[in-house]
Amino acid sequence: MAEACSSQTEATTKLIYRCKKCRRIVASEENIVSHERGKGESSFKWKKRSSEAWEAEKQPVDCTSIFVEPMKWMEAVQEGNVGDKLLCMGCNARLGNFNWAGMQCSCGAWINPAFQLHKSRLDECYM
Numbered sequence: 001m002a003e004a005c006s007s008q009t010e011a012t013t014k015l016i017y018r019c020k021k022c023r024r025i026v027a028s029e030e031n032i033v034s035h036e037r038g039k040g041e042s043s044f045k046w047k048k049r050s051s052e053a054w055e056a057e058k059q060p061v062d063c064t065s066i067f068v069e070p071m072k073w074m075e076a077v078q079e080g081n082v083g084d085k086l087l088c089m090g091c092n093a094r095l096g097n098f099n100w101a102g103m104q105c106s107c108g109a110w111i112n113p114a115f116q117l118h119k120s121r122l123d124e125c126y127m
Contacts, residue, residue, distance in 0.1 A: 017066070017122045022091035027117060031068040035109045064106040065096065065116045074098065074115070086117065095121050 015029040070077045076084035076098070083099035095117050097103075102112030 014127045016125050016127055017117065018125055019088040019090060019093060019095060020121055020123050021093040022088060023123070024088060024090040026073065026088065026095060026122065027066070027068045027071070031071060033067045033069060033111065033115075035067065035105060035111050037063075037107045037109060062107075064120070065118050066122075067105070067111050068115050068117060070098070070113075070115055077115070086115070093121065 016025055017027040018025055072078070073089045074086055075089070076086065082101065084097065085094050086096045086098055087093065088095055096115070098113070098115040100113045102110055103114040103116060104110050105116075
């Protein structure tokens with residue numbers, strides 16, 4: 001099943017994200033909020049930066065999360081919380097978190113408001 005999801009053919013056009021645990025669809029490419037890449041590690045506080053000087057010279061890595069619009073399945077958002085975890089409706093796995101005040105992406109960019117889904121907890125599929 002994962003192979004069918006990973007392979008892309010000419011007929012596939014729509015990118016969707018599924019929960020890795022229960023395979024429920026949680027977002028599609030229309031829900032993604034794009035952002036400009038930040039300045040990398042130099043954007044973070046000193047405590048969050050790498051202590052090794054050679055790592056500062058490396059190319060910035062890809063974002064480890066996607067940011068989406070608020071959606072109906074996000075129960076904590078519907079309850080009126082300012083910030084909380086985002087749990088899958090099907091299996092209650094933690095997919096990410098949100099904060100109406102905003103949060104910082106792994107690339108260093110600030111997103112406000114932020115509804116962050118971690119790529120490590122999602123499968124990318126093409127329909």
